[in-house]
Ligand code: RIB
């Protein structure tokens with residue numbers, strides 16, 4: 001049966017690689033792309049998504065969504081991805097026109113049109129998803145599964161000691177999504193740190209694939225590479241959104257998981273946006289989230305490379 005996938009993204013350098021994988025592996029079934037402010041302001045994220053769509057010669061509609069988190073001011077990650085979010089390497093980004101309509105309405109319409117079959121993949125803050133659930137709570141049952149790049153299962157954060165950026169950026173939206181009945185799969189930053197790091201040598205091998213996509217995929221990580229060296233101590237760069245996309249595209253990427261409830265810390269201190277995972281019964285909340293604990297790096301890299309080779 002043809003899969004129907006909707007991607008929500010705050011398009012920066014790792015999102016862009018995840019989109020390359022989505023365009024390649026599910027061309028017939030990528031029904032829409034919603035864009036949300038996060039890594040970069042909304043308009044930049046929209047232009048980055050439109051640039052990647054053109055690179056993939058796709059007609060998949062791209063819709064602009066929320067320009068800021070639900071209740072907090074927008075705080076971007078341009079220090080991580082660059083001012084343009086794509087490594088500031090001078091890619092020909094800008095001047096493209098998104099499709100008419102708001103990403104939240106587009107997601108609701110897709111959930112209704114493909115009721116029971118739509119698969120949602122989120123690569124940024126969960127603002128659009130929270131708004132869609134608030135406007136049309138029934139989509140929680142209509143959406144077959146929502147794979148979320150966000151949070152951490154080991155409380156090792158990348159924006160505070162214990163919080164991951166997508167959840168930290170809009171914790172209220174994340175709390176709405178994680179407390180909903182939506183069937184979720186959480187691919188935390190721990191999975192990226194453990195299974196999606198590319199050393200300089202490995203990055204050079206990817207770039208040596210030689211296509212325009214491969215060169216963009218690696219060169220757009222330039223600022224991330226510097227951030228990793230300075231801040232996260234990763235020897236190379238990691239690709240959180242692409243490994244989450246691999247989970248969405250192929251269940252074989254998951255080696256071990258557990259089912260749990262997830263509660264998001266809404267405080268303003270160092271625990272802001274922390275994902276509190278309960279796979280026992282300490283917290284009275286339905287266990288609606290599969291937490292990925294181990295992934296198959298080889299399978300992920302296979303999916304990644306095949307998307308870069310075209
Ligand atoms: O913490 C990693 C996540 O935050 C990724 O989705 C990256 O693109 C940023 O949005």
Ligand code: CA
Pocket residue numbers: 009010011012014015039123124241
């Ligand atoms: Ca992202």
